[in-house]
Amino acid sequence: MSNPSLGTALITGASSGIGEVYADRLAKRGYDLILVARNVERLTALATRLSTETGRKVETISAELGNAADRKVVEARLRDDAAITLFVNNAGVILGGGPLAQANVDELETMLDINVTALTRLAAAAAAGFAQRKRGIIVNLSSLLALLDTPQTAAYGATKAYVLSFTHSLDLELAPQGVQVQAVLPGYTRTPMIGNGAGIPDEQIMEVEDLVDAALAGMDNKELVTIPAQHGDSDYARVVEARTKLLSGLVANRPASRYGVTSIAA
Ligand SMILES: NC(=O)c1ccc[n+]([C@@H]2O[C@H](COP(=O)([O-])OP(=O)(O)OC[C@H]3O[C@@H](n4cnc5c(N)ncnc54)[C@H](OP(=O)(O)O)[C@@H]3O)[C@@H](O)[C@H]2O)c1
Secondary structure (H helix, E strand, O other): OOOOOOOEEEEEOOOOHHHHHHHHHHHHHOOEEEEEEOOHHHHHHHHHHHHHHHOOOEEEEEOOOOOHHHHHHHHHHHHHOOOEEEEEEOOOOOOOOOOHHHOOHHHHHHHHHHHHHHHHHHHHHHHHHHHHHOOEEEEEEOOHHHHOOOOOOHHHHHHHHHHHHHHHHHHHHHHHHOEEEEEEOOOOEEOHHHOOOOOOOHHHOEEHHHHHHHHHHHHHOOOOEEOOOOOOOOHHHHHHHHHHHHHHOOOOOOOOHHHOOOOOOO
């Protein structure tokens, strides 16, 4: 049975890992679901299990998010379906790893299509629908790598830094319109993305259920940025504060004196 007060959650990348656990948890909370990914068999099996276990309405959309036509189907749904109240912008890939000078740039481009282009287009569609209805939550999956220098995965880390920066700015646009946004920054999480986790110490890998449960608690607390492994309440807030302080002196009409430029500014 559907729960009209919660509405419907649309989750991309729902066929495995983090997206699959979001689907489980959100159905159990009482959301109806729209599950998006390429693997139809996995999506259908998950939809059948969750609708049987929870009685929720669970629909699947098979979409290759690197393909413009497929993406547009999901965009239209996010923009126009007034039942959708929560969008988990989760699908992501890590491709073309290794030193950039030797990278397979076609793989890198595919990754940018999924992690940046699709994520942005889908967020824009959700933002339009939610702002019009003055209600909704957008959850964007970033990564701890957004905060780190990432040799060997420079482009992947940069896509996740994009997601973090994008979410900060979206919040400023959308909060006044009644729309909540959240960036989630997982570290290593036990999903197919990290394979069997070989070479990563066990104490550095979070179980995917714990990660999603913490992310949902952050969402409930209306956190803009949720870092499930961050123990100090205000550690990330201090980073933002330092960034704001740095910027306060940087908007100027003359270069700093150490550059020795005789400014032509009046
Ligand atoms: N696992 C980690 O350690 C970790 C850490 C930090 C951040 N993250 C981020 O968390 C998110 C989820 O990752 P995960 O660990 O759950 O990975 P995962 O288990 O590999 O799942 C990725 C999901 O994205 C979907 N997907 C991939 N390419 C797609 C495409 N072209 N079109 C449509 N769907 C596509 C996959 O479904 P199909 O293959 O069926 O299409 C799958 O459902 C990603 O954005 C990832 O960057 C993960």
